[in-house]
Amino acid sequence: MNKKQELAEAATDHALEHGLIGLSLRPLAAAIGTSDRMLIYHFGSKDELVAAVLAVSNERSIAIIRKVPPSGSVRQAVMDLWGAFGDRQLQRCQRMYVEAAALGLFGREPYATSVVGSNDGWMVAMTAHLRASGAGVTEAPGLAALVDATFNGLMLDRPLESDDVARRIVEDLADALERATTGTGHPGNE
Amino acid sequence: MNKKQELAEAATDHALEHGLIGLSLRPLAAAIGTSDRMLIYHFGSKDELVAAVLAVSNERSIAIIRKVPPSGSVRQAVMDLWGAFGDRQLQRCQRMYVEAAALGLFGREPYATSVVGSNDGWMVAMTAHLRASGAGVTEAPGLAALVDATFNGLMLDRPLESDDVARRIVEDLADALERATTGTGHPGNE
DNA sequence: ACGGCAGTGTAGCAACTGCTACAGTGGGAA
């Protein structure tokens, strides 16, 4: 059991670096000092290996988000969450999540299922941070979904835009949300 | 030349339906009534075929966006653009774009290069619509990037959320941006 | 009539894929 966990961690490190899409057993095994034979032995199939890798990556992502201390306002919460996205480890986890989500878009397994599971835990953590930073109970989930979607979208275009540009876009979003949530009433979903 | 164009269109149709990631020449060729031999003959390599497919898809996407008539306000512009995303053809084009972008995240060619090119034209079209709907010259590009990122992010989680949920999130964004752009001064990048 | 050239089918290559069969190791329990 311990061995399996070690392999899962090592495989995750490798996948975070080299991507999930072209992942194949033999190169992966060689890189982490084992053999394809062993990976199949411990995980049963490549699909289960991939599911394990996605689970490990998701745990790491959530752990990083949970460490962000509560912010003083919704605006600051958005900026602080974005700051957390500056963490290279989190960036790689998100990058791989985007890969998995893209694969899941066409219903491929185990990606589609893993993505749903990962997203659940992730949204809980995002929502919790917004709540702790002053967002209302009813509005927090919607805000979290909006912020998450925007961050993921920016991740997709990250190679295109400098970090400065992305940061300014996030500032626009943060400002807009601050006005929306503190203004007279708040928008959308009551 | 004509034949090549026909093949590119047919290949695009097939890729929009079945995805770009697992795409391989023989099944694709069989589906569109030709042979792998012919695809290589006309395009030279699979990479060039893929580049052609992405270009065709991008042209279609932009054509759809350009048809959206100018909206009366920034809020309405965001909602109208989102409405355009309800178009199934556009949805599939965006879905494939997300696939290409995910592949490009790790620097894979020809995806990374194609994605940059596609994004340029796409952002021009998005910006143009926001401009025509009342957004200022300086703020329109930032708004377009923000809206685009959010839409793409929502696309990633589309299997997770009902269209109603996504729509409410977009409404939140539209309301927030409307307040931000018509309020006293406007946020971020002056 | 003839040469050339765009287009096409058939067969195949070398590399790679996930996975399996077989044959072992070593150590710890009885």
Added chain:
DNA sequence: TTCCCACTGTAGCAGTTGCTACACTGCCGT
């Protein structure tokens, strides 16, 4: 000592991949 079991290496299978060599068609200009 004996047995068992977690673990491992070697070889290989059947299938798929992008791509190519070779041979052939038909049409079009001369």
